[in-house]
Amino acid sequence: MAKTGSKKRARPRHWLVKSEPGAFSWQDLCDSPERTTCWDGIRNYQARNFIRDEIAAGDLMLFYHSVAKPTGVAGVAEVVREAYPDPTQFDPAAKYHDPGSDPDDPRWLMFDLRAVEELPSFVTLQDLKANPKLGEMLVVQRGQRLSIQPVKAAEWREVLRMGGLQGSMAR
């Protein structure tokens, strides 16, 4: 596993995380102690590899509501603790229990996420799809199910602009 400090790319990087608001919404994040939660339950290898290899403390994330009316980006969150083992994989009672994961070499990782700022105006998926500058953004691609997606710097700026957020975070 990558150790802290081994993630050498320029910081901060930008991401998009999906959550079904019926299970955990942007408001739920804001209402959490310290406006922070652990992002557990990731059981997809590509997303796991992002957590393990690329997501670092200080990275910023668009908090996206999937399976919602409407779907779209609700706010900006910050990674406040990077990759550590997701304990639910070892809990037989947990939905995300994975009996195949070795406690000495955990298969699944999580991180901690803190709400930073709500977008003054919610940016819907429809809005994103309608913006030609975002034509290559992963979340607008058909069939894109990855629950943690990298976001390019230009896309990040554009989404924040659309949501009415200017300033330092929009760099």
Next chain:
DNA sequence: GCCAACGTTGGC
């Protein structure tokens, strides 16, 4: 509720 797209599993 429908169904397209995708990821995983398991037989061979």
Next chain:
DNA sequence: GCCAACGTTGGC
């Protein structure tokens, strides 16, 4: 290693 079957995601 192939690929059909299955389960899940997620927009509509």
